[in-house]
Amino acid sequence: MADDPFENMLAQMDRAEEYAEVDHGIFERLKHPERTLKVTLPVKLESGGVEVFEGYRCQFDSARGPFKGGVRYHPSVTQREVEALAGWMTWKAALVDLPYGGAKGGVICEPKELTDRDLERLTRRYTEGIRRMIGPETDVPAPDMNTNPQTMAWMMDTYSMYEGYTVPKVVTGKPLEIGGTPGRVEATGRGVSIITERLFEYLERDLTEATVAVQGFGNVGANAARLLDDAGARVVAASDVTGGAYDPEGLDVPTLATHVDAGGLMEEYTAGVVRGVSDDRTRWDEAGHIDNETLLSLDVDVLIPAAVEGVITAHNVDDIRASAVVEAANGPTTVAADEILTERDVQVVPDILANTGGVIVSYLEWVQNSQEFSWPLQTVNAELERRIGSAFDETIARYDDGDVPDLRTAAYTIALERTASAHEYRGLFP
Incomplete structure (x- = not known):
């Protein structure tokens, strides 16, 4: 199980099911990603050769809103890992009560062996490969392991070129000069x-x-x-x-x-x-x-x-x-x-509580882009502290009730109940 993050996530969900007020049929639906795209990415390297990379984008659950999740560049990226990370993003967004579903992307590569120009070409190729899935109201990527604001700038520019106009809110974690928000990197x-x-x-x-x-x-x-x-x-x-x-x-x-x-x-x-x-x-x-x-x-x-x-x-x-x-x-x-x-x-x-600062401030960046209005750092940090503090208090309250064995299970019960409730209200199409 240690070698399969997706099985690890499912086991965490299973531990929480008996404590969460979730219909079993909906719970079973929550174990499966909505879709995963695999893309093949031939890139002409600065050295002159062509290397073919492999990438993924998983959209796990959209009941609560557009998909949201980072993109990582790492040699160990696998489809199962990306799907697990997309699942964890779903529970994070629900736990801190953001109007998002979870997604994740990844490219199998060793960034240390690529030049900046190689990374730009790889990023643009990957963006083109997944652009039919992403969009400011559909699926909003962000930085993750070995990606950064520059990566997001390339993604935004590539997407915008196809749209014919600048679309800042297609990604978050951008440089400040093109619609990023202060406080996102930290x-x-x-x-x-x-x-x-x-x-x-x-x-x-x-x-x-x-x-x-x-x-x-x-x-x-x-x-x-x-x-x-x-x-x-x-x-x-x-x-x-x-x-x-x-x-x-x-x-x-x-x-x-x-x-x-x-x-x-x-x-x-x-x-x-x-x-x-x-x-x-x-x-x-x-x-x-x-x-x-x-x-x-x-x-x-x-x-x-x-x-x-x-x-x-x-x-x-x-x-x-x-x-x-x-x-x-x-x-x-x-x-x-x-x-x-x-x-x-x-x-x-648990991770679905402790590391939610990034998705919270990504949400704040997305909101600012939607309003075409920027907030000062103090406002961003204060809202981050308020939202993550509220999620901590809710998790502790669920834990202190005495029914759940640990903080992870408490966090999962809240996230699962919120996501399941969205599914119940929306029903099953068709």
Whole structure:
């Protein structure tokens, strides 16, 4: 099951069914995506050769509104993964009460091996391949793993060329200059930080005395670490695919983030630290390299998996010593591991709640594009905090009722009930 994210999602749904007030017939419908498109993408590379890539776009459920979901570029992309991610997007949008259904897209590629020009051609080809599915009232893509505002700009431009006029709200996560919204890049990480703070308030614990480990120091993990560091938590470990940095006294998060923002790798940074070439020698003399598996097993107050799915499994869950897990990544914990963590009273804030900051601010960007009016950063951040805070409160209230075993099941019951209710009102066509 750990190797199949779609089966993992279905198992999470099954755990919640007995607690959710959902007609069984509708529940069975919710297990199946509405459609998945596979596209073949021949691209002429800057090197002169032609490479054929494979891409997908899954539209999972549209009962609550247009499809919404990111596009990822990664060698491990599969159809099953994209369908699982589209399902999780459906439950996220429902949980935070956005008028969206869930979707997801992906292209099998290694972005590090492609030039910027290659990536542009690949993006435009992929957009052309899925353009009959997407649209501002139909399906609105956004950035995900290894995609960014520039990727969205290329997608928007390609779609607009076919339409004959500029269509900003066909995608979200765009650069500010072409209809993006301030706060979107940091939104998912900010949401993770807000949820972590709210969790500590709920547990009546002091965040300024907490230690945090972050697996995955990309956009989401780095922004969550920055904000938690600003809030007074002690971030003791962070990692990327090359490994991690560890300092029990606390990492210099701003310095580390600056290194990564500049395109640096964690292994380069820790090697530099060990040789004493850090700007802050005193702080980093005792810091060193740590591998990703060891990071997961650190004795910390909060573990934030912010990389890929399926990293906490039945094989390593006994090594998890964190007292709380906040899922910044999609599907990082398998159902088998989840059950063991629940038995051990480890609070796991599920992905469909913890990482919803991105889709919330994407919605706010889409609304601004619809109104042709922009909001200041303070308004965007305040609305993000209000919406994700409300979803947290609703999830906690469902959990505190005592009927559900964990926060994930509580979140799923809310999301499933809202989506099922939309299906009930709309009926079954024809």
